[in-house]
Amino acid sequence: MPFASCRRRTIGAALFALAAALIGFLSSCSSVPRTLVVAPQIPGATLLGNDQCYYCHTNYSRSFQGNVHFRVRADVEKLPGGTSCESCHGPGSLHATAPRDRAGLIFNPRKDPQACYNCHLDVQLQFRLPQHHPVAEGQMNCVQCHDPHGREIFKPSGGLGMARLNEQCSQCHREQARTFVFEHEANREGCVTCHSPHGSMHAKMLTERDSNLCLKCHSQVQQGAGELWIGKVDHKPLLALGSCWSAGCHTAVHGSNFHPKMLY
Ligand code: HEC
Ligand code: HEC
Ligand code: HEC
Ligand code: HEC
Ligand code: HEC
Ligand code: HEC
Numbered sequence: 001m002p003f004a005s006c007r008r009r010t011i012g013a014a015l016f017a018l019a020a021a022l023i024g025f026l027s028s029c030s031s032v033p034r035t036l037v038v039a040p041q042i043p044g045a046t047l048l049g050n051d052q053c054y055y056c057h058t059n060y061s062r063s064f065q066g067n068v069h070f071r072v073r074a075d076v077e078k079l080p081g082g083t084s085c086e087s088c089h090g091p092g093s094l095h096a097t098a099p100r101d102r103a104g105l106i107f108n109p110r111k112d113p114q115a116c117y118n119c120h121l122d123v124q125l126q127f128r129l130p131q132h133h134p135v136a137e138g139q140m141n142c143v144q145c146h147d148p149h150g151r152e153i154f155k156p157s158g159g160l161g162m163a164r165l166n167e168q169c170s171q172c173h174r175e176q177a178r179t180f181v182f183e184h185e186a187n188r189e190g191c192v193t194c195h196s197p198h199g200s201m202h203a204k205m206l207t208e209r210d211s212n213l214c215l216k217c218h219s220q221v222q223q224g225a226g227e228l229w230i231g232k233v234d235h236k237p238l239l240a241l242g243s244c245w246s247a248g249c250h251t252a253v254h255g256s257n258f259h260p261k262m263l264y
């Protein structure tokens with residue numbers, strides 16, 4: 001991941017509700033890989049440590065310790081509880097003494113994905129791919145799918161493994177995530193086995209553009225030259241017509257209420 005690299009970056013003022021242009025802050029590259037590279041700057045403020053934040057923001061004091069970002073710390077001298085809150089919000093000393101001051105004494109990223117791109121540059125590139133969830137367009141944001149404070153980074157939290165990931169998608173895509181009479185077991189592996197949630201080169205954000213998407217799970221038996229057996233059917237002539245779903249065959253890729261082979 002790129003934020004492991006050690007280099008100085010400049011961030012535009014637009015990033016913050018502060019007036020002046022701010023300079024990216026450089027941490028030492030020595031310790032944990034993927035330590036903080038850039039943090040918001042609050043002029044005149046110093047780091048306090050998470051324990052101070054928990055004192056007033058009690059709602060986060062338990063849940064946040066389960067979040068992956070709890071482990072992210074500015075590589076500075078140890079402060080009580082680490083400084084991971086401040087890695088996204090900037091140093092909090094001025095805010096703590098005047099919490100109701102509206103003069104930008106603490107940085108609130110709100111729905112701005114830039115706050116996340118500071119560390120997740122690779123994700124920014126994924127959202128620039130031709131097919132993507134409309135985050136750059138401002139119609140969606142990272143915190144709809146990820147909870148920066150919760151015990152679990154994937155929203156909604158609760159549940160286990162892939163079921164939980166699918167639930168994340170089903171908030172908005174009920175049609176594909178509902179239960180079917182003939183379910184496609186591939187869904188148990190998660191929507192993300194076939195879709196790249198941030199972005200992809202391929203239509204519908206698919207991980208593969210053609211029948212390879214399906215062939216990676218469905219055993220192919222090569223019997224004679226020019227044959228491709230899946231189940232009891234030689235698929236070779238069929239695949240010449242298009243992909244498994246676009247050729248008008250398994251159009252009900254997510255599951256079917258009518259046909260066990262998901263033909264419709
Ligand atoms: C002394 C109590 C206190 C401490 C300590 C404190 N906060 Fe706050 N914080 C508040 C209060 C009260 C508000 C709500 C202000 C309002 O709504 O006017 C607030 C608001 C915020 C906001 C939202 C600001 C906005 O403009 O929307 C953020 C972000 C925040 N705090 C982060 C932190 C972080 C990070 C720390 C630790 C470095 C911290 N706070 C420490 C009391 C505190
Ligand atoms: C990974 C980055 C990240 C970390 C780490 C983080 N926050 Fe936040 N915080 C955000 C984002 C993004 C928002 C805006 C969320 C939104 O608008 O839905 C936010 C909003 C807030 C708010 C304002 C909530 C509101 O309802 O307006 C407070 C208070 C806050 N954070 C406190 C904290 C505290 C305390 C910690 C450490 C326990 C912390 N944050 C750690 C990213 C982070
Ligand atoms: C200060 C740097 C920093 C910022 C800012 C930041 N992250 Fe992270 N994030 C990390 C690190 C470090 C990890 C852990 C990477 C790892 O262990 O693979 C991580 C991991 C993640 C993961 C992966 C969890 C997993 O289990 O693989 C998600 C999702 C994530 N961050 C989302 C966000 C979102 C959304 C924001 C903005 C609200 C954000 N991050 C802001 C540093 C940051
Ligand atoms: C549509 C929901 C959705 C949105 C919007 C979204 N993510 Fe994700 N993100 C996911 C899912 C699902 C995964 C898990 C992918 C997997 O396991 O293959 C993930 C994984 C991640 C990871 C860990 C894996 C990696 O690719 O590095 C990071 C970091 C991350 N997201 C950051 C972000 C940031 C930053 C944003 C906003 C710019 C964002 N995400 C917006 C659904 C989303
Ligand atoms: C917060 C709502 C939301 C969540 C959660 C969400 N999506 Fe989406 N999704 C959208 C929106 C909005 C679009 C764009 C629709 C459009 O352009 O017509 C979209 C588009 C898509 C498309 C492309 C549809 C097309 O016609 O090209 C796919 C595939 C998709 N999402 C899969 C997923 C998967 C997989 C997940 C879970 C990791 C997920 N979505 C989570 C809102 C969401
Ligand atoms: C086995 C692979 C696979 C899995 C698993 C999968 N999808 Fe799809 N999905 C596809 C294919 C292939 C298409 C394109 C269908 C088409 O173009 O007719 C698609 C299309 C979509 C679309 C666009 C719908 C449209 O009408 O254009 C959405 C939204 C979507 N999937 C969401 C999901 C969600 C949510 C999940 C998890 C519950 C999921 N998918 C699981 C393969 C899959």
Ligand code: HEC
Pocket residue numbers: 184185186189193194213214215216217218231244245250253260261262
């Ligand atoms: C993650 C692995 C995986 C992927 C990817 C996958 N499938 Fe499946 N599929 C399964 C499993 C598991 C079953 C149930 C066991 C079986 O019948 O092979 C299944 C069953 C089927 C069935 C019913 C077979 C029968 O005889 O009842 C069809 C049709 C099917 N898949 C088509 C597709 C198509 C089309 C794609 C690509 C869009 C695809 N699959 C991608 C795992 C996958």
